Amino acid sequence: MPSFSEIARFDGRNKVLGKTQYGADFHLPGMLHAMLVPATIAKGKLIALDISPALQVQGVVRVLTGKEAPSLKPDIAYLGQTVALVVAETLEAAIEGAEALRPEFEKTPFAPLMTSPGAQREAADGLDVGNAEDALASAAIVIEGRFETPAQHHNPIELLGTVAAWSGETLTIYEGCQNSERVKAALAEALQMAPNLIVIKSESVGGGFGQKSPPKPQTILVVLAAKLTGRPVKLVTPRGQAFHISPHRPRSIHNLRLAADTNGRMTAIFHDVEHENVIGGMFRASGYHEDLARLYSIENFKATAREVYIDRNLTRQTRGTHPFPACFALESAIDELAYLTGKDPVQLRLEHEATRDIIEGKPLAPHQLNECLREGARRFEWNRRRPDPGSMRLDDGTLVGLGVACGIFGASGAAAETTLRVRADGSSKVMGSGHEMGQGISSAIANTLAQTLDINLDRLEIVLGDTSAGPQAATVGEGGTSRIVPVMAKAAQAMRERFAELAGPNPPGGNLHQQLARLKRPYLEVTVSQLAPGQDQSALDEFRKAGGGQARGFPDFSSFSYIAQFVEIHIEPRTGRIRMPRAVSIADIGRVVSPRTAKSQMYGGVVWGFSTALREESEVDPRFAGYLNDDLADYVMAVNADIGSVDVGFVDVPDPMINSVGVKGMGELVMVGTAPAIGNAIYHATGKRIRKLPIRIEDLL
Template sequence: MRYAADLQFTGMLYAMTVPAGIAKGRISSVPTDAAMRVPGVVRVLTPSDFPTPASPPTLEFEVAYRGQPVALVIAQTLEAAIEGAEAIRPLYEPVPFASVLDSAGARRIPAEAVTFGSADSVLASATRTIEATYESPTQHHNPIELIATIAVFTGGQLVIHESSQDTQGVKNAVSAALGIDPTRVDVKGSTIGGSFGQKETQRQTALVAHAAMLTGRPVKLVQTRGQIFHTATYRPNSLHHIRVGADPAGRIVALLHDVVQEQSEGGYYPAEEHHKDATRLYGIGNYHGTAANLVLDRNAPGYMRGTHSQPSVFAMESAIDELSYELGMDPVQLRLANGTTVDPQNGRTLSSRSLDACLTEGTRRFGWSRRTPEPLSMRATNGALVGWGVASGIFQSAATPAIATLRIGADGSSRFTVSGHEMGQGMRNVIVAILLSGLDLDEERLEIAIADTTVAPQHMTAGSWGTASVAPAAASAVETMQSAFARLLDGRAVAGNLHRQLATLRRPFLQVEVSQLAPGQTVDALESLRQGGFAAIGPEYPGFTSHSYSAHFVEVHVEPRTRRLRIPRVVTIADCGRVVSPRTAASQVYGQVVWGVSHALLEATEIDPRYGGYLNNDLADYVVAVNADIGEIDVGLLDEPDPMANSVGVKGLGQSAMVGVSAAVANAVFHATGIRVRKLPIRVEDLL
């Protein structure tokens, strides 16, 4: 398995960007003489070498954030490229900037509200209410594989190899930025070493592509982790003010949720989406959700694993836990009391809602009945304070159209091409499982070609819609191929697997092409896919709404004097419809629980408000969970197909299993210590 940075080409050059040393302003000049004197440096590209303005942007004289690439050094070796980049000292004309939520220059821009029912008036009649503000910090994705691009320009054709979850988007962006015909650009990214939402279209790609076209040689750029912090996306800092009330039976009668989040100038991370999934966790008929962006002079925030649901559900599930204590009601029973079979936003039927089943099974596995309800009431044999907490998770079940081709050869080979990107989530495993369940093929010679714009139109793989999009396409390809073989055999009995049958019939190969639409989509969506457009749909479909769910049960131990916190065990039960590949599905849940713990206790990006940069922009100082932080994780998958979602009955999983973990941790911490922590990550000083 080779990643983008592993590829080697004859005569390859190496590139390194020069990051802006100010947070906002204008470049007056970019002296390049010192860089060109470095042995091995071939060329230096500056904003003068790119069209102005370019859309999407390339190199510009206007600086919008610290770390923005302002020049590109191309050299014979990586070392020379780095030395050349360090030799460039641009001259700037800086201006005042705002870098954090409480900066004086931050501009507040309201976003669209989400309202249904009469939350304000109904809340006044609630028996018990909770009002509190919860905070989720700025966080960076930090997949292990760095962002890498190799561009090769031969015979008038530009081929880009990149660690991207959106190869079609890369193709379109490079074509637009450089003003070249899209048919002259191909993008390949068959294997990605982690993404979590960060590896979408990058500014560096067009720079490297332009360098390859100018030099006539392959060019490689691998950004350092410190540069990625400043150029790629991240989860924005967000504040969530919640007012929630319930009647004596524990039925939540109304909820008000106001969100404020970081945003960049012209940023695309919509604040109103904080209300998209969280509003549908329970049957709350009266909801008023407001949102606003605080515009800062930093690189753009973007979608990160769990996206808006992760911080929003942390806030909501923490507030609901607080409400359970106010009511004197068991936290699990309070959640069960608020089940629903319809989408409270629009009254549509939920395709399936197995959250109650997740909570019930989790209660059994965790041994929740042994919990004593009062805070500070449970102790371990070593004297540690013990807390048990619970929270629910939710994430959209979305899908995109797909075009797939299956070719079976008499020589024993098979090739399946489809829209989609493999980021470690197990997409290939799902495809293989479906193909082999219906076709007698040689597994050793089965090729799955994805994330390649030369083999099939590619959609962005994100939003937990990858498996839900390719699984029905693979199933359709199986059925179509079965029919094609039946017509070929015409009632004859031919021995052997499908390859041997083709050989016996003297057919070199048999090939079928299928297209698959998500529920409610028309052929226009397929055409949009072919043209490189965005054609995802969900969670709202004609006549129904679809989500995946999870329930998390967490045990924490807090040392009474030092307040050191440990998590010896977690039980997570997930609903993702049909489980096509049990091993990779369980792996997704394990990974998301680990990340949820990391989100709750460790991860936060530190911003220097004096200069607008990130202080802990490496894996030494950006603290993530390691083996010592993780105890036993018990994963359960309901495996209940959802026939309304698609023909296979599968729903998204990768993100829903993370949502709610941090709330369950915070709720367990309160049960252990009696201290309610509403700001993440939870640190020792919060418990002293």
């Protein structure tokens, strides 16, 4: 398939006109408003809750406690855990009612931090390939370092919003989520309902980044409130509460040893990691090595890992997930090795191109990481770099540093099915499977259809995130585009072939809509399905049942997306103030399906990478196990003034093994490698190796 042309954002016009509706935008007749009541202790038990003060507030209709909602447990596991829900005629009354309640608690000791007494440690799965211990013992050079990444919170613009409405025995939920099928399944189990009586509508999501992947604890509460009151109910969780009840990136500590010979040939890695978790948490420490071990050709790799159980809210996948912190450690160590051996940091990486998956013992699908490095170095003008730390300055004394680092993220495939209908009246409709979070999945669908079919894109309806229209796959782990685009391409080709059968050797003129009208055919419809390599009918059955069938590993090969990040850092020598006037980011994501939205994601990755490297940290108050900076004023993030010129690009080469279009994923990848590139640039500017994030001014003074 040839390269895809660029089209405008499919969802752009409605967003600019204010027509896009997110979960909390739905206002239903007779709707009530709700507000959560949080626990004010970190650990213990709820022993008393007098709801009468809330019921005395004018407009309050009902207060839900553990009596009505079994999910409201008396055992408190973290600060902010919901203990009640106040439902009122207005939002103001709901807030006043919630603030009027004074729950009584019995406190027990808690462990707020990894370093706290009582923080329990448990070994997690590791990895041992080759003989890393012998290679490290006999190595001419061993780079050792302890690297830290902080707890950080997702902060999508759309808050956690839920609207629930009952119509007889049928339940409809409007909310922004990344996995509407899982929300549906969780509600069906909790309510003991038939799944076909539950509809989740998540047509547009105002950012997710992993926060909106698991079912929200608030959803079942809103549903029960709507059931008990007989009216629709809306809840929008304030950001300060969301910090304490929604999942976040855990703090992690990486102890890394990197072995090499005197020429800089890397021979072994030992990677030991521990991170924050809660008992029962699904984000596991064993994941940090899985992509890292495949990034370069290094045959000996040993990894050990530990969970450190603390008493705070749930940890979860955050954009970049495991590879982001892990690559900060490895790419910083590789940069240190380059200086020690006198090797150019780009050339050192070029010499370690991986062709084999050392974990699975399978070949890697053809990839373009080295081309990303070469193209990035060319655009960045890497050859102007002077190798010695502190050797580059501006006329006013500003220190200049250039840094490079790479990133990796696993590519995946999955079973999928779609129905496409093209009408003679000029409209079309396609049933998609996934969620539009602003990342551009709808644009990718539209552009895929447009490559094969001459249809009116301005009258194309793409159904996403709506469980009433068909199974909805989770949009996580950069698997959305790679799952949906191949089946869309197959549907477009099937539609073209169906029309050719209908029209015969002499088709009428015009686009497909006009041709159907001239043939007196009101519409044509096709339904097609697709399997990923190595899958069988059972995967398609799983998809049809609940949007499942995801596959990351393939039986005969492994596939990954790659990125090379280049940054220029300026440091004011008296204050240590850091600026990033320039960045170049080049990615290998296979075939680029939607160039415009792909570039947008790349820009976002650089911005978030800068933000995580130099700004973001969730500050924990150990006295209460709560977050001190739980709003957008105090949770410091990058702003426009922080970001200089950003040049992004792609090595637009399809992966011939992963699917018919050759498309891999990119959503998670785009920020991986930015933090070590920035750290490496800071070392080049100052000669100081900073091994923790975020890097602050005080680290440079």
